[in-house]
Amino acid sequence: MTEQSFRNPRNGMNIGYVSRGEGQLVVFVHGFPDTYRGFLPVLDLVAGAGYRAVAMALRGYAPSDLARDGDYRVEASAQDVIDLADGLGAEQFSVVGHDWGAVTGYAAANLAPQRVRRLITAAVPHTGHFLLSMGPRQIKRSLYMLGFQVPVLPEAKIVNNDFAWLESLIHGWSPAWRFGEKEMRPLKQNYLEPGRLKAALSWYRQLPRSIASPLSRRLIFSAVSVPTRIIYGVQDGCIGPEMFAGQEKRFSNGLDLVPLSDAGHFMQWEQPEKFAQLVIDFLEPPAGKS
Template sequence: MSDTTDEAPATLTPRYIQANGLEFAYLEVPPASGAAEAPLVLVLHGFPDTAWSFAPLLHELAAAGYRAVAPFTRGYAPTEIPEDGDYSLPTLGQDVLALIEHFGADRAFIVGHDWGAVMTYAAAALRPDRVRAIVTAAVPHLRRFLLRPSRAQLAASHYVFKFQLPVWPERRIREDDFAWLVNLARSWSPGWIPDDDYLVPMKANYAEPGRLKAALGYYRAIPAMFFKKVAWQFLLQPTQVPACVIRGEHDGCILDSSFSDSEHLFSAGYEPVRMAGIGHFMNLEAPDAFAKHVLEFLARH
């Protein structure tokens, strides 16, 4: 399909491109200034979200003069499901780099939440020369998170171990109109009640054949990463681009304590932000405050 559409960009109708061997869908809001050379900002969603969860931030970025693009990451509707089932970290990072290339930018800013943050770290590790700066939300540096998890964090990550099972997750998550998944998300953000703007596209994605298996594929690819040379050469090394790392005080998914002792893992500048009283989905719980942190950091770089 073409990357053009007759719909006005403000309607946030998904568009389609080919990148890294897949057809990606994406949402885009062009800069309010109309500048052809506006800086590109890729905004990457996580689990169990879709790109729609970042619609408010896209408009904030565009109003500030950026070209704001939020792809639906591999396997999430309406992006294509990879036939080879490859959800490894190097491939996720290559997806981001291929998207930057498609949109014609020599370098781009990247904002990523949850798995989107993991993809952001991976892209910056593989090609720091293509990344201006990054904002990661709800995930610390991969070396800190994967190699030094506390007992409390391992307990909070119980779902990751359950997702390794071959059949149970697919069956359990679909039961009772995705009640288990909704409750899991709510446990990650105790003060947040998901509304239909969040739940409808999320449920629609997982109702499609193959989409749930695709999302779980991200988690099921984690164990093999520890045996891949590229992880130790690039992904687990200090981040070489300026980084803002945003965390929520009450995050029940990635605990506040898991972000401690991280400054040495960022060699080009590290700006930690702790959002008081906020959980895992800070972009949805406190969208204005989250956008303010993002915009202020990007303006400095």
Template sequence: MIASAPSAEQRRADVPWRSPESYPATGHIRKRAVRANGLDFPVLEAGNGPLVLCLHGFPDHAQNWIPFIDRLAREGYWAVAPALRGYWVGGAAPDGSYRALATGQDVLALIESLGAEHAVLVGHDLGARAAYAAASLDATRVRKLVGLAVPYGKGLTTAFVADGDQQRRSWYMFFFQTRLAEMAIQLNDFAFLDRLWREWSPGYVLAASDRSALNETFGQPGVLTQALAYYRQLFTPPSDPAVQALEALASGPIAVPSLYLHGTEDGCMSAQLSEGMETMFTHGLERVVMPGLGHFLHLEQPDAVLRHVLRFLRS
């Protein structure tokens, strides 16, 4: 399905969007730590109602979900954006794992620690991988699933090996395997990350205050190395047979009603990689390709993305 751009009437009908830097540190956006799976996860939350977990990716952090969770809260949901493991001082993985299995287990543990029977999962990039793994591991805890910008299934792994276009887009993953990565990323006030944002979302410019907040996250002791561990463990299978079995389960079919959104101008992941992923979703998948949007589509055109999400949640 190819989505059309929102009409002027639709845009005027929307509640005005506010960028993350316009939100105060206190108020209706609440901050706290939630103990789950051996970690104290910093979370941002708003509203009351059915639980919606919003999971960030790389190079990003939970703060950029603030406008999204604010809008979800005003629509009657309890919206929570946790930091992924490793993205705060003291947040290093207790078991050393930054694999999709571990982050999926974190998501399920967070749902339980928040006192909910189940949750809607909205995941972008690495957050989408965590959402897929959680739904594969225990579909009873996931009411609905929304994936953004990173598809699901074996097609993505195949593309890393056989698709020259995707190999070019994924150059950063291979560079992250080297010992030069930490030094290169931090040079010139994290100019490396600026380059990724420009390449992945052409035409979108992160606000200066948001860029500063993001650099502050990756400048915390240990955080950058922990974030890179997600990629350094990506291509190496676990040696423990028990973990291998769990990873097979965490990458299996998903029995949860799902929505997938991808931008046509995504410079990180080709939208074509999501073609055919419907076979992995036994309870249905709606796939929407959004014209003119890049990798950070929920920041580039948040009203349009939120409309798709709300329509899906209410269906």
């Protein structure tokens, strides 16, 4: 699958992506510690249903550029999605986001609600709900985020012993997923490139900066007006299933909540066919179909 690149005229940054199919645009946005490659099996299935399915790499992840201005706030990733849609000639489009891609999806829907047709997120509830509703169990699960705030040491810990800590993290988040070197190789290759691992952790490190920014704060905490489906794994060791309850008021145009009893955090890797069908079922029918 050939990687492509869009040079953003607004800031000169290159946004890397892969594209499959033709039709209404659907932008897939990955999270940590994944890369856009986690969506590739899903991409082909969605494209086969009559859509142009595009998986982009978040800024900082290969093959996208590192942020030249060092900006990894929520508003930056949301704007990148809008800019990529502009570059692909799509006035309206849908977004599918996992993990940080879900955070980006909520923000993009709030940044340009008139342009986002449908929003489908995976593994993360509404960002504002998540930040304001963490109880003791979720705080314990999220301690890794606090650990990432320390400079330098997390980078060394992650790459040590051929990424053993990262493999342990993934296993804890998706206990039933039997991943191997095939799945880990793209992650390792990305994080071994200079600056990539620091960039990935910068999304966490700049969350306080995001909350301090009036625009990012609005994108994080405002209710989403785009029709939304949230898919979550009941076995997720990163964000507990209890975190997905009680967020309906944060979706003014409806929330469709889909639990997967036999999936963990990386459901698109674990069950690509089921995940793709859940995406397709929620999207508007392609032109000429009903």
